[in-house]
């Protein structure tokens with residue numbers, strides 16, 4: 001089978017790479033990127049994020065300074081220190097019992113790929129394909145933090161734009177809105193542009209939402225992980241003051257360590273715990289830039305955060321109807337390295353979308369063929385898909401709050417929003433009619449109309465375990481003349497759930513994050529006979545994940561402790577368990593850079 005061949009190709013590529021000496025002890029604390037550089041250049045200084053026990057951060061900072069290691073910044077909430085540390089000191093700090101991890105302060109890149117010129121799908125077609133042609137919801141009253149390259153102050157955001165700067169360690173100061181790269185403005189236009197500049201032709205998904213731009217990427221679309229963490233920290237701190245309900249992260253870096261220790265992932269999890277709905281791009285690493293083969297396990301950080309709504313891309317082929325939609329090759333497939341999480345959670349239109357840009361921005365200046373007039377341009381990528389989902393979430397929150405009398409009743413939690421998005425999603429098929437696997441499409445393609453319909457039917461104050469629909473819903477949506485059934489699948493971590501659990505106020509829906517498997521699976525209370533842990537999970541005819549799928553992390557060695565059985569090769573037990581998540585082949589910095597502007 002083609003898919004198996006692709007998987008084997010990926011496995012073979014991984015096997016060719018020396019895995020280094022990731023043994024026991026202190027080296028467990030060093031992420032893959034730092035370890036790899038330490039191996040190739042033992043004495044070279046490295047820009048890292050050191051995580052410490054909270055009580056010891058000051059002492060570690062003092063020690064770094066005393067040894068001449070420049071401390072560039074620190075964060076109290078996450079107990080991190082950003083520093084240029086001498087290569088020769090890294091092992092010493094890893095051996096310090098109060099240091100919990102040493103992580104690359106990795107370069108962050110936006111998830112946009114060359115979209116090609118020619119005719120893009122006008123945003124009006126985007127709204128049509130999402131079923132939003134006649135919706136009255138605008139996202140009014142909802143705030144979306146766009147952590148990106150900034151957002152240009154233009155008419156399409158008039159009266160709704162707030163701007164804070166975190167670039168290169170900036171402290172979150174309020175400055176004049178700007179976007180030297182152009183990416184953040186494009187994403188913001190998709191999620192919340194009014195289309196005023198184009199007489200409504202290129203209107204975003206939630207044209208009434210507030211846009212809180214937190215700048216972390218420079219004029220070349222690059223930035224540091226530590227700045228993104230600081231921006232997330234700011235959003236949590238100012239959630240109420242600035243009315244931040246959603247965080248949009250159309251950016252990321254390769255996964256270098258398990259989610260549980262990745263500081264960027266942990267920042268996302270903290271935001272989710274605070275009740276903010278975090279939407280993150282899956283990444284554009286779905287295709288090997290050298291071989292051209294589509295492959296799995298390309299999801300980037302923080303798309304590997306369990307609580308995040310991780311978004312892959314859909315190419316709508318420029319039409320509103322769904323039956324001709326495809327997942328483009330570049331869209332990162334799951335699972336996630338180290339943990340084996342089932343991602344993306346959902347896919348959404350992101351290919352050749354027209355949206356706002358500043359004519360002074362790098363993307364606009366360097367890509368004349370992608371310009372649409374003087375104030376818009378066409379871009380593609382999971383970045384764009386993420387913006388589309390964030391805008392949809394704003395509409396869902398507004399619709400639900402209007403129906404329930406918020407704040408008398410609580411707002412939808414991050415878990416509930418993800419479950420609604422997944423339940424209402426539309427399963428996608430290939431040209432032969434075969435359903436795409438869930439590592440490619442997640443629960444399916446975004447169905448904004450369906451998600452709004454379900455969201456506004458839910459009584460968030462219903463007692464746990466009780467039905468919570470205030471009115472009946474029909475699990476189908478008509479788009480461009482096609483009546484499409486909702487997928488009714490909900491994916492959580494390594495598991496896939498189905499049935500009508502969404503119609504009842506499950507305990508999980510009332511929470512912001514899932515605490516491991518215990519709450520979800522421990523007492524069999526959530527899914528009745530559909531408890532899947534320990535059972536075989538059958539995905540269509542394509543994949544069987546047996547009871548052995550338990551993520552086992554052994555330092556920097558993996559991961560998939562056990563067997564993944566694919567299609568007709570079920571009996572052959574393709575084992576990933578012995579492989580190290582050395583994604584330097586799959587996601588080398590060179591390959592990475594060639595896939596973005």
Ligand SMILES: [Ca+2]
Pocket residue numbers: 129315316317318319320321322323324325
């Ligand atoms: Ca289409």
